[in-house]
Amino acid sequence: MIALPVRARRVVPLVSRIVAAILGGYALAALASVAALALPIARPQAVLTGMLASFALYAGAVIWVFAVRSATRAWVGLLMAAAVLMPAAWVAWHAGGSA
């Protein structure tokens, strides 16, 4: 009964990081690809810019997640990046319906 929490203390943060990297990273990249629509360029170009850049951001997010000292920091970093992108994505989202 003592061994389990010890093991969990090692496994849970690792699983948390893996989820942050694969799913969190993808979500962030997807958010960025939507936020790119707010760029002051033609729509097709903005769409493509978002797609083109998304994989670099995804890879960067994965590196970040494993580079920082704790799983919590990894998530906080992703959320902060998402918070930065959110306003642009929000604008794009609402403009998207009416354009």
Added chain:
Amino acid sequence: MSEKRAESAAPKPRGIRQTMSDLHIWAGLLLGWMLYAMFLTGTVSYFKNEISQWARPELAHQASVPDPADVAQRVAGELGRLAAGSSQWSIGLPSARENTAEAFWRLASAQPGQRRFGQATFDPATGHKVTARDTTGGEFFYRFHFQFHYMPVLWGRWLAGLAAMFMLVAIVSGVITHKKIFTDFFTFRWAKGQRSWLDAHNALSVFGLPFHLMITYTGLVTLMALYMPYGERLAFKTPQERQQLTRELNAFIQPGKPSGRAAELAPVADMVRQAQALWGRDNIARVTITLPGDAASRVAVARGEEGRASMSPQYLLFEGSSGRLLETHDSVGPAAETRGVMYALHLGRFGDTVTRWLYFLVSLAGTAMVGTGLVMWTVKRRRKLPDPARPHLGFRLVERLNIATIAGLSIAMATFLWSNRLLPGTLAQRGEWEIHAFFIAWALALAHAVLRPPRRAWIELLWVGAAMLALLPVLNMLTTDRPLWRSIAEGDWVFAGMDLVLWALAALHVKLALRTARHKAPVPRGAQSPRTKAPAPAGERTVPSVPRTTFDATHGATPSQDALR
């Protein structure tokens, strides 16, 4: 060097280099077998057209390229019979590397979930369907490398995308891990003889780094609309709006609304000639015709990839009924052009023969990078095994999968080519059976790798691969009327080249088999520390080695390698 490292690294708990090293190892390992297969089948796909020509030996060597204008006219005529009522035809024209024309057309009666396109290959000289054996040829390796087989195409592509992302992460984390990357990049020391290539994984990775990074990223870009569709979905709601995007991406024009009035299609050859005047006689890639026979018909004549490293669409748009030029589409926006260049860089179709060979060789180095990385995982861990004679399950799994993937894939690919020559022409779904043969051979190789002692399995499978590759030119000689000497005499470098490359690859397998066989001399565990000892010449290696592999020369005492642990 390693002592110094140990000293400086000891006080810190886990530096960035260590975490990145772990990330590199696991990102590389988990999908490494898939990546190896993607890399190798992708590598040979730089000669996709040549392999396809080899796979249809009935079709004569093409000494000169027939005029694309005439070919387009002939095939369009044939499609009028074959695909009447279809709303869209697309004709791929022959080129210096392609001795046939191919076409696909939208099937009029397609229900959702059914095949939406018909497809056929045509003889450029007659315009009739070719009567060659049913084969997928080089197309199989090409398709396999990004969508695999025996699964829905979209699943395969998602899986390939996931693997490519793992690769991208493995590359970036590998660079961070690899402390002396820049020094090593600029001081590649051949002159140090034996020692220079000890660290094959690093050498292959660093030497080809710009290529590996490029090929991985651009690979993702080729399917980015699948992987990151959200911006597009949000920005474009109707098919009309989406057209703004598609015309930035390809020359494959979509049918408009039929007028209902019949109108004969004007001569396609004349339209192609106008395009030839702009881009050169043999630089026409495709002719796409929408609503043939209707007054609203359109014809797009698309430029080839010769002379520009971009896949961005450039085409002339004609009114089908009159042949009047409506539009010259010769530029796209900056982001679209970036995408076009990245796409072209991945496919390498713009290149001449020399460029294509460079692509092939560097890509082969990339394949070896993945392969050596996979093998290194076992090499590194073997030394730490509590009992090297009975490794734990994970170790055995990796070891066997390495054998089956690396040695087995060569056999599978060779089997594909063997079955191309041996399967009877009357066999139903013959082309599909060539592919089954590929997987059956691969499964047999896996069974062999599981059942035999690992070292024996490596050696035996490498020998089988070598023999199968070496005998292919002989098989070709026996089953076709195009033996090597005739190909050379007639200047047919597609066939002669295939034979010679197959022998070169066979020689490579022989070398790998011999090197693996030479590794021996297991020494009691702990008798020495290989990391601090200068590596001995390959033949006298005394590292504790149970079943050694060819690639374990990678494990030596160079500082850079040390960092990859």
